[in-house]
Amino acid sequence: MNRVAMDWRTAPLAAVDAALCVYADKLTRTPHAMTAADVDALRAAGLDDAGVHDAAQVIGYFNYINRVADGLGITNEDFVRSWEVAGAPMPREAQAPAPATDAGAD
């Protein structure tokens, strides 16, 4: 899980888990760009409708709770060592607002 936290793209994952990460990343960054093909990829990896549904809900939930946490200025628990301290640079896109670009850059 630590490898996933550092960079899921290079972590050794089972095919279904890699497909879930791709879906989660896209749904988080560009929810407007989701298509049936994104779900087809999850089905191809072995998920059924219930699994796809739950993936979308879990992804949605954490997008919601991340915003509540950051919007209200949450502080880390005393015992936690943050990713930055552990040496993982934060995603560049998360450090500053991305400039407006043409659609299709992704």
Added chain:
Amino acid sequence: MPYVDVIGLDRADGLLKDEYDAAMHRAGRIWHIVSLMSQNPRAMRQSMRFYGALMFGPSPLSRSQREMLATVVSRTNGCVY
């Protein structure tokens, strides 16, 4: 410090106190993400119930897969917590 007032256990009563008691029962501590919602105990209750249903209820996704999704999302959003 948080950007809003967090009503601590010592000042909590009514519904908020009930939710804090439930949080202690679940986890042995009140996580910051729980107390951060102290301004609206009804929302806190539903949010926590939803979280429980999604992350611990029956699902084709394993606990580990669901935690993996949480990790990827939070990382993508740059949410350190």
